Amino acid sequence: MKNAALEKSSHLEYFNIAISVDCVIFGYEDKQLKVLLIKSDLEEFEGMWSLLGDLVRPDEDLEAASYRVLQERTGLDDVYLEQVYTFGATGRHPSGRVITTAYYALVNIHTYKLANTDNELHWHPVSELGTMAFDHKNIVDTCLKRLQEAVLEHPIVFNLLPKKFSLRELQDVYEAILGVELDRRNFRKRITLKGWLDDLNEMEEDVPHRPGKVYCLKEVFGRHGKKALKPAPVLHS
Amino acid sequence: MKNAALEKSSHLEYFNIAISVDCVIFGYEDKQLKVLLIKSDLEEFEGMWSLLGDLVRPDEDLEAASYRVLQERTGLDDVYLEQVYTFGATGRHPSGRVITTAYYALVNIHTYKLANTDNELHWHPVSELGTMAFDHKNIVDTCLKRLQEAVLEHPIVFNLLPKKFSLRELQDVYEAILGVELDRRNFRKRITLKGWLDDLNEMEEDVPHRPGKVYCLKEVFGRHGKKALKPAPVLHS
DNA sequence: CCAAAAGTGTTCTCTCTACACCCATGG
DNA sequence: CCATGGGTGTAGAGAGAACACTTTTGG
Numbered sequence: 001m002k003n004a005a006l007e008k009s010s011h012l013e014y015f016n017i018a019i020s021v022d023c024v025i026f027g028y029e030d031k032q033l034k035v036l037l038i039k040s041d042l043e044e045f046e047g048m049w050s051l052l053g054d055l056v057r058p059d060e061d062l063e064a065a066s067y068r069v070l071q072e073r074t075g076l077d078d079v080y081l082e083q084v085y086t087f088g089a090t091g092r093h094p095s096g097r098v099i100t101t102a103y104y105a106l107v108n109i110h111t112y113k114l115a116n117t118d119n120e121l122h123w124h125p126v127s128e129l130g131t132m133a134f135d136h137k138n139i140v141d142t143c144l145k146r147l148q149e150a151v152l153e154h155p156i157v158f159n160l161l162p163k164k165f166s167l168r169e170l171q172d173v174y175e176a177i178l179g180v181e182l183d184r185r186n187f188r189k190r191i192t193l194k195g196w197l198d199d200l201n202e203m204e205e206d207v208p209h210r211p212g213k214v215y216c217l218k219e220v221f222g223r224h225g226k227k228a229l230k231p232a233p234v235l236h237s
Numbered sequence: 238m239k240n241a242a243l244e245k246s247s248h249l250e251y252f253n254i255a256i257s258v259d260c261v262i263f264g265y266e267d268k269q270l271k272v273l274l275i276k277s278d279l280e281e282f283e284g285m286w287s288l289l290g291d292l293v294r295p296d297e298d299l300e301a302a303s304y305r306v307l308q309e310r311t312g313l314d315d316v317y318l319e320q321v322y323t324f325g326a327t328g329r330h331p332s333g334r335v336i337t338t339a340y341y342a343l344v345n346i347h348t349y350k351l352a353n354t355d356n357e358l359h360w361h362p363v364s365e366l367g368t369m370a371f372d373h374k375n376i377v378d379t380c381l382k383r384l385q386e387a388v389l390e391h392p393i394v395f396n397l398l399p400k401k402f403s404l405r406e407l408q409d410v411y412e413a414i415l416g417v418e419l420d421r422r423n424f425r426k427r428i429t430l431k432g433w434l435d436d437l438n439e440m441e442e443d444v445p446h447r448p449g450k451v452y453c454l455k456e457v458f459g460r461h462g463k464k465a466l467k468p469a470p471v472l473h474s
Numbered sequence: 475c476c477a478a479a480a481g482t483g484t485t486c487t488c489t490c491t492a493c494a495c496c497c498a499t500g501g
Numbered sequence: 502c503c504a505t506g507g508g509t510g511t512a513g514a515g516a517g518a519a520c521a522c523t524t525t526t527g528g
Binding site: 208 | 489490491492493497498499500501
């Protein structure tokens with residue numbers, strides 16, 4: 001029988017794989033779902049766009065690493081983050097063996113501030129992404145699919161919006177994420193059925209048409225809405 | 238601007254995190270969902286059970302590493318594998334920083350053969366797992382939840398069964414996985430609705446009661462059934 | 475004939491979809 | 502008054518849940 005100290009030495013020969021996190025940072029603007037990208041700083045990918053990511057530090061939780069990336073790049077430390085998948089093909093990174101864990105983040109595009117003045121940072125509509133550096137296009141696609149599966153189950157899209165919004169704005173967000181048009185009446189029914197919203201008894205202002213009611217997310221789903229408080233079925237009790 | 242060779246040197250200081258894969262190997266026997274576990278070989282976890290896992294080799298794809306673990310431990314190289322989640326808390330491994338990616342596997346418990354004669358390897362009913370080594374209980378729970386979400390959407394439980402089976406056996410598997418009892422008539426309707434099965438025009442034999450029809454999975458979902466050929470909605474086209 | 479499981483249909487509810495008209499506001 | 506989007510209800514189809522009796526086989 002080994003102990004942990006003994007086993008550690010046998011681990012050493014394997015300490016030549018690096019691990020990183022990559023964040024697919026989603027924002028919403030102009031009725032489009034967008035992703036925050038940075039110009040790749042590798043010769044091999046000159047001119048291509050790349051996700052925001054960084055190597056994980058030895059004393060840092062995996063999730064903490066992605067919060068750090070978010071914080072460093074957007075200045076926000078209060079965002080919705082969700083782990084999606086870990087990409088570990090041997091050839092995926094030209095400078096060596098790097099396994100990366102992908103997270104997606106949902107941020108309000110208008111409250112975030114670029115922490116560094118890096119002008120190589122830009123929001124791109126997800127529907128217009130071309131070739132990207134590394135396997136990042138694949139990562140974006142995987143995260144988008146996961147997001148699409150999640151938005152109707154969990155109250156998370158609100159992280160893309162200001163606190164107060166109209167049902168029309170909310171529907172626009174869903175349409176941008178799902179890439180389909182939704183029937184207005186059915187959408188409103190479904191959303192009210194979920195019970196996620198509080199009616200603020202306020203009206204939109206400065207709109208060039210009949211103003212709509214203004215809603216906000218209920219406190220209990222209090223920003224993020226990571227855990228949608230749905231009663232899990234009792235299994236293997 | 239850096240190139241890959243330059244960046245590599247800056248990576249070196251981070252090459253002190255190891256990455257492993259852990260496999261939650263599910264099998265089905267005696268109307269119970271079971272997991273293949275091994276006695277932990279670390280002093281810190283003496284007497285506790287642990288998942289089958291190994292460090293990822295530098296020249297090996299992440300997924301290949303979990304196939305290798307499966308192959309080495311069960312002798313099977315033809316199994317259904319699915320990545321679930323990556324666990325990366327700093328304190329999760331006593332012998333150093335090890336980030337692990339969890340996969341679940343579905344195997345037919347009766348066709349697998351232990352490749353090594355390790356008698357520390359045992360099948361445990363998932364409903365009776367106590368404390369486990371590392372964070373492995375948490376990993377099992379996470380994988381079970383993912384499995385439960387997947388089985389009604391995708392034709393994968395057949396990997397737990399022999400090629401030919403009765404509807405009763407199939408229902409027993411679903412009940413074991415979901416941890417609930419199902420209505421027989423509704424179950425049969427739902428399953429036939431899916432269109433996953435071929436009627437073999439054979440009957441059960443050697444049963445002490447009225448024999449049932451025997452079915453098999455349709456060829457198109459050909460073992461594994463990784464991709465359930467469902468038409469994806471056209472998005473962001 | 476008894477035990478055990480196979481096989482089968484209907485009703486109800488709920489959810490989702492399709493669909494059209496009047497209303498309030500700003501310009 | 503016109504343009505723009507806000508707001509609303511109903512009918513039909515499909516999926517899932519509840520529920521009981523007859524049939525076949527082995528013992």
